[in-house]
Amino acid sequence: MREHEIEPVPGLPEKLPEGEGILWQGSPRWWSLASRALHLRGLALYFALMVGWSIYNAATTSASLGEAAIASASSIGLALFCLAVLVVIGRALAQAAFYTITNRRVVLRVGVALPMTINIPFTAIEAAAVKRHADGTEDIVLTLSSKQKIAWLALWPHARPWRVARAEPMLRAVPVTSGAAQVLARALAASASVPVTPVIEEGRGVRDSALPGAAVA
DSSP states (O other): OOOOOSSSSTBBOOOOTOOOOEEEEEEEOOOHHHHHOOOOHHHHHHHHHHHHHHHHHHHHHSSSSHHHHHHHHHHHHHHHHHHHHHHHHHHHHHHHOEEEEEEEEEEEEEEESOOEEEEGGGGGGGEEEEEEESSSSSEEEEETTTOOOOOOHHHHSBOOTTTOOTOBHHHHEEEGGHHHHHHHHHHHHHTTTTTOOOOEETTTEEEESSSSTTBBB
């Protein structure tokens, strides 16, 4: 991992060596990233319930209609301010993130205050999996070999939730139409010299094998 200031190639800290080429590049969709990584929808529901309770409480306990209106407005204002802050953070995280897939590795440029580039060679990837969402985006999870470790805090929010001890990098909120999962599947298969298994739909998700024991949809 290394910080970057000037990128000779967008998303990369240095020029690619001879024989390595870029297969795909893209960024997270900011609203999808904010919704899932920052739990924006859940917090919006929570604030809505709290505001509703505040309005009800003010209406039943305040001595005048004016006092109830002031109390309700304060609750609504605070809730909207908190949600606006989360939206700004989500946009900043998405704009700072840039994913690259080459024929040899996956590169994650992440971080707002402390930007860094994380290089993950195919030889360090034990398995890959994808989860598709109803909003037209997908999360591509990379399971690293036991010898490879990346700090969860360095990856967040580009890491699989609840995998802190053994962090799993994730290309998060990537548009399905970008074809990132298919590109990665073919690249991993080519690197391992194994055929790509045909895509098979399973319920709401789609899965496809890229490496022996890897699931990529």
